[in-house]
Each structure stands twice: as structure tokens, then as C-alpha cells.
Amino acid sequence: MAEVSTVVQQPPEFIEAAAKPFITQLQQVTGGLKEADLSKVYGPQFTAGLGALTQQALGKAGGLGAYEPYLQQAAALTGPTAYQAYMSPYQQDVIGTTLAEFDVQAQKGLPALAQQAISAGAFGGGREGVQRAEYMSASDRNRAALQAQLLQQGFGQAQNLAQQDYLRNIQLAQQAPALAGQQISALTTLGGLQQSQAQAELAAQQQLAQQQLMQPLQATQALGAGITGLIAGYPGSTQTQTQPSPTPLQTALGAGATLAGVYRAFT
Numbered sequence: 001m002a003e004v005s006t007v008v009q010q011p012p013e014f015i016e017a018a019a020k021p022f023i024t025q026l027q028q029v030t031g032g033l034k035e036a037d038l039s040k041v042y043g044p045q046f047t048a049g050l051g052a053l054t055q056q057a058l059g060k061a062g063g064l065g066a067y068e069p070y071l072q073q074a075a076a077l078t079g080p081t082a083y084q085a086y087m088s089p090y091q092q093d094v095i096g097t098t099l100a101e102f103d104v105q106a107q108k109g110l111p112a113l114a115q116q117a118i119s120a121g122a123f124g125g126g127r128e129g130v131q132r133a134e135y136m137s138a139s140d141r142n143r144a145a146l147q148a149q150l151l152q153q154g155f156g157q158a159q160n161l162a163q164q165d166y167l168r169n170i171q172l173a174q175q176a177p178a179l180a181g182q183q184i185s186a187l188t189t190l191g192g193l194q195q196s197q198a199q200a201e202l203a204a205q206q207q208l209a210q211q212q213l214m215q216p217l218q219a220t221q222a223l224g225a226g227i228t229g230l231i232a233g234y235p236g237s238t239q240t241q242t243q244p245s246p247t248p249l250q251t252a253l254g255a256g257a258t259l260a261g262v263y264r265a266f267t
Contacts, residue, residue: 025220026220029216030217040213041206041209041210041213045202046202046203048195048196048198048199049198050195051195051198053190053194054192054194054195055191056187056191057184057188057191060183060184063177063180064184065177066177067176067177068173070169070176071173073169074169074173077165078166082162083155083161083162085162086161088157088158091150091151095151099143099146099147102142106142109135
């Protein structure tokens with residue numbers, strides 16, 4: 001009875017011995033990756049937060065509204081009585097002293113009138129009285145004009161001081177937020193550099209953590225690539241498996257089935 005042969009291609013024994021633990025190791029590594037805590041390599045701990053300089057800049061943001069007090073003070077200097085706060089406290093003393101000296105000088109002119117009346121032979125008469133009255137009226141007008149001039153000078157000085165203070169407050173209202181903005185801008189720039197450096201360091205740490213996580217898989221892949229190269233370089237051995245041929249009865253049944261099929265096809 002004839003036999004049937006089957007050819008089986010198998011790798012060399014040393015390659016098969018290396019492939020079996022490789023498969024076990026690959027299963028373990030891939031299973032470990034599925035169970036790995038990815039938060040160790042992906043998480044907020046690898047995002048740089050705001051640095052001290054940036055936080056300081058945020059803390060100074062309130063300085064942008066520093067103009068408000070100066071505007072309020074400037075507004076208070078626009079009313080009709082704003083000058084009063086800038087009047088000299090010694091103005092009345094100055095005016096009083098000046099008028100008192102004026103009165104002294106005015107009194108010194110009366111004896112000259114009397115002397116003129118005596119020389120004219122009109123001392124004590126109506127003519128002298130008219131001259132005295134005119135003199136005193138002129139003196140009073142000059143006194144009032146002097147007082148008004150002193151008051152006007154004080155008022156003008158107070159007005160000028162109020163106007164200067166108003167302009168000063170307006171300038172401060174403009175400068176305060178500008179200076180605060182410059183300081184905030186400088187702190188923000190420095191804080192950005194600080195945060196970029198911190199983020200670069202965290203990115204390096206994250207990359208290291210990822211490499212450590214993937215290192216077993218990469219090593220296993222390298223091992224698998226080496227085994228694949230060995231298989232390509234060593235075709236392996238050929239094994240022949242022999243099986244008994246069909247019995248006459250099996251052959252006859254097969255032939256009969258074939259003939260019956262042909263007969264049905266023609267009829």
C-alpha cells in the first residue's frame with residue numbers, strides 16, 4: 001500500500017527556543033502597558049504654572065486704576081470756591097497792617113491842611129472844613145482801592161495755586177497707570193521667560209518618563225526584530241510526514257461517486 005508524504009518547514013531549534021520566551025515577554029509587556037498609569041507621563045504635573053514674577057505682575061494690575069484719586073482731587077478743584085483752600089492764612093494780617101500804615105500816613109496830612117488854613121486866615125471856618133472833608137474822602141477812596149487791590153492779589157494767587165494743583169493732579173492721573181503698565185509689562189516679560197524655562201524642564205522630565213515607560217516594549221521589539229532576522233537567515237529544516245494511502249474500497253467509492261456525477265451530467 002502506497003504512502004502519502006507531507007513536507008513541514010520548521011525553524012532551527014535555537015531560534016524556536018528564543019522565540020518562545022519572546023512571545024511570553026511580549027505578552028507581559030503589552031499587558032503592562034494596558035495597566036500602566038498614564039497619569040505618570042501625562043498630567044498637570046508636566047505643565048508649568050505661573051512663576052513668582054508673573055504673579056507679582058498680576059498683583060500689580062490694580063495699579064492701572066491708580067488714576068482715580070487724582071481725578072477726584074482734580075474735579076474738586078473746578079468749583080467756584082476751589083481757591084479758598086489756597087488763600088494765604090496771613091492775608092488778613094497783611095491787609096490789616098497795610099491799612100493801618102495807610103491811616104497813619106493819611107493822618108499826617110491833616111496838620112498841613114490846618115497850617116494852610118491858618119496861613120489863609122480861614123482856620124476853623126467853613127473853607128477849612130470843606131478842604132478837610134475832601135481830603136478825608138480822597139483818603140477813604142484810596143484806602144478802599146488799596147484794600148481791594150490786596151484782596152485781588154490774594155485771590156489771584158489762590159486761583160493760580162488751585163490751577164497748578166489741578167494740572168498736577170491731571171498729570172499724575174495720566175502718569176500713574178502708565179508707570180504701572182510699564183512695570184507690569186516688564187514683570188510679565190520676565191515671568192514669561194521664567195515660565196518657558198520651567199516648561200522646558202518639565203517637558204524633558206515628561207520625555208524621560210515616557211521613555212522609561214516604553215523602554216520594556218522597545219527592548220522587546222528589538223528582540224523580536226533580531227529573531228525575525230534569524231528566521232530569514234536560517235530557513236530551517238524540512239520534515240516529511242508519511243501517511244498511509246487510501247484502501248481499494250475508498251478508491252472504488254471515490255471513483256464510483258465520480259462516474260455517477262458524470263452520468264448525471266449527461267442524462
